[in-house]
Amino acid sequence: MPSGTNKPTAKKHPLENQRVFQNTLTKWFEAEAKDYPWRNTTDPWAILVSEIMLQQTQVTTVLGKGHYTRFMALYPTPADMAEATEQEILKAWEGLGYYRRAKNLHAAAKAITRDHRGIFPRKYEEIRALPGIGQYTAGAVASFAYNESQPIVDANVARVFSRLFNLQDRIDTTAGNKQLWKWATELVSKQNPRAYNSALMELGQRQCSLKSPDCNTCPVNNFCHCIEPTTLPIKKSAIKVTRVDEFALFAQDSHGRLLLQQVQKGERREGMWMLPRREHAATLDLPLSLKTTYSITRYHVTLRIYSSHTQDINAAEHEAWHRMENIEDLPMPSPDRRALESILEE
Numbered sequence: 001m002p003s004g005t006n007k008p009t010a011k012k013h014p015l016e017n018q019r020v021f022q023n024t025l026t027k028w029f030e031a032e033a034k035d036y037p038w039r040n041t042t043d044p045w046a047i048l049v050s051e052i053m054l055q056q057t058q059v060t061t062v063l064g065k066g067h068y069t070r071f072m073a074l075y076p077t078p079a080d081m082a083e084a085t086e087q088e089i090l091k092a093w094e095g096l097g098y099y100r101r102a103k104n105l106h107a108a109a110k111a112i113t114r115d116h117r118g119i120f121p122r123k124y125e126e127i128r129a130l131p132g133i134g135q136y137t138a139g140a141v142a143s144f145a146y147n148e149s150q151p152i153v154d155a156n157v158a159r160v161f162s163r164l165f166n167l168q169d170r171i172d173t174t175a176g177n178k179q180l181w182k183w184a185t186e187l188v189s190k191q192n193p194r195a196y197n198s199a200l201m202e203l204g205q206r207q208c209s210l211k212s213p214d215c216n217t218c219p220v221n222n223f224c225h226c227i228e229p230t231t232l233p234i235k236k237s238a239i240k241v242t243r244v245d246e247f248a249l250f251a252q253d254s255h256g257r258l259l260l261q262q263v264q265k266g267e268r269r270e271g272m273w274m275l276p277r278r279e280h281a282a283t284l285d286l287p288l289s290l291k292t293t294y295s296i297t298r299y300h301v302t303l304r305i306y307s308s309h310t311q312d313i314n315a316a317e318h319e320a321w322h323r324m325e326n327i328e329d330l331p332m333p334s335p336d337r338r339a340l341e342s343i344l345e346e
């Protein structure tokens with residue numbers, strides 16, 4: 001077991017001591033809470049944007065690189081986002097990855113503008129009915145914005161509950177997931193759900209981390225029934241990483257324009273512009289400009305970019321020549337943006 005970890009000292013059961021459990025957790029949170037912009041507001045739109053951004057991106061990226069602040073400055077209300085084009089949204093989301101989230105948020109903004117006259121819905125059921133909003137996100141927005149008593153279970157909360165209750169079943173099954181939501185529903189605070197839900201998430205992020213839970217200083221170790229924290233939660237074994245090779249062109253014409261390919265409907269990164277991909281055989285005679293790697297979901301990709309002279313190039317369908325001064329404004333996946341910047345620097 002990692003240093004800093006200790007076996008919890010359960011004397012009480014959370015469900016039999018609900019108020020004490022909730023108060024202990026919220027008191028700890030009030031003393032320890034990190035200061036994030038979405039915690040200093042009750043604007044449901046600002047909270048929804050933060051929740052969607054944080055679904056698959058670390059706080060350090062969302063905040064440290066200014067994504068959240070920039071996005072909120074561009075689209076301070078659902079109506080502002082609803083008016084934007086998909087290309088503008090993809091550009092604003094650049095660097096965060098998982099672009100499906102940006103499209104879902106765009107769809108939610110349009111639904112709020114169309115069906116709720118631009119006013120963010122007040123009822124949980126209405127929030128839940130927005131496109132792309134699941135049970136967790138609806139509960140988070142309702143509790144953080146409206147202080148409504150709604151349960152939440154995200155990856156952090158799932159880990160905390162599986163340890164608190166020493167859950168020996170897999171959490172990625174229907175039964176395991178149902179059990180987690182049952183505990184979340186039974187335990188959610190009626191008095192101060194905003195602070196309680198925030199506390200639960202913060203506990204998972206900081207105290208009850210995946211690899212180094214610090215049970216010694218955990219505010220709820222008195223309620224925790226797990227025996228080997230680092231063995232929980234139980235999930236189906238990790239999906240194997242698949243290695244993939246991609247071959248792309250760096251091709252400029254005599255006017256200095258760059259050839260780019262637009263990702264088509266139904267494909268990952270739909271609508272974005274990337275360096276044109278080619279079959280390996282088509283790049284065999286070309287000089288290598290750059291070799292780089294990146295990871296996306298379960299794929300580890302090696303991207304090789306070859307220089308090509310325009311006389312060798314036929315722009316394929318969905319490809320177009322772009323003036324260099326316009327490239328910055330096009331939505332482009334981060335690996336392509338980084339690779340392009342490296343080539344141009346050289």
Ligand code: SF4
Nearest residue numbers: 008208215218221224
């Ligand atoms: S909740 Fe997590 S950090 Fe706290 S005692 Fe239990 S396993 Fe340890």
